Amino acid sequence: MRIGITGHRGLSDTAERQVRQELAEAVKAYSPDELVGLSCIADGPDAWFAQAVLDHGGRVEVVVPAAEYRNSLPDWHHATYDELLGRASDVHHTGLDESTSQAHMAGSELLVGLVDEVLAVWDGQPARGYGGTADVVAYARRTGVPVRVLWPAGASRD
Secondary structure, three states, X not given: OEEEEEEOXXXXXXXXXXXXXXXXXXXXXXXXXXOEEEEOOOOXXXXXXXXXXXXXXXEEEEEEOOOOHHHHOOHHHHHHHHHHHHOOOEEEEOOXXXXXXXXXXXXXXXXXXXXXXXXXXXXXXXXXXXXXXXXHHHHHHHOOOOEXXXXXXXXXEO
């Protein structure tokens, strides 16, 4: 089973703990031998999901939205990004250079096209900018890829 991830960044510590638990539980529903998680491995749910897949014994494939993508992520996340990228069984590139919202959406569209299901850490609200979680959910639904929303009761985002 090929599962992709999309989700809000900037969650509170409490929401992070809840989301990490929900992601771990979602991943455990699949046989490790058949589980492939696809992620852009940004800080937050992308990286948490990739780590949960690896911890469960599955494989991770990474989608890189742009050549400059890593540099657009917070400095404190670079070590985690590098580690997860190094553990990827395959890496998919959009071919774009600049890390823009258009590149991020192109990466998400590539990811959606490679999976059987998308897990969305999503509060159900519209995207705050093009390429946000709501846009990815809408794209997946338009293209017929099932979406499972994970959002802890009472959680909020910055």
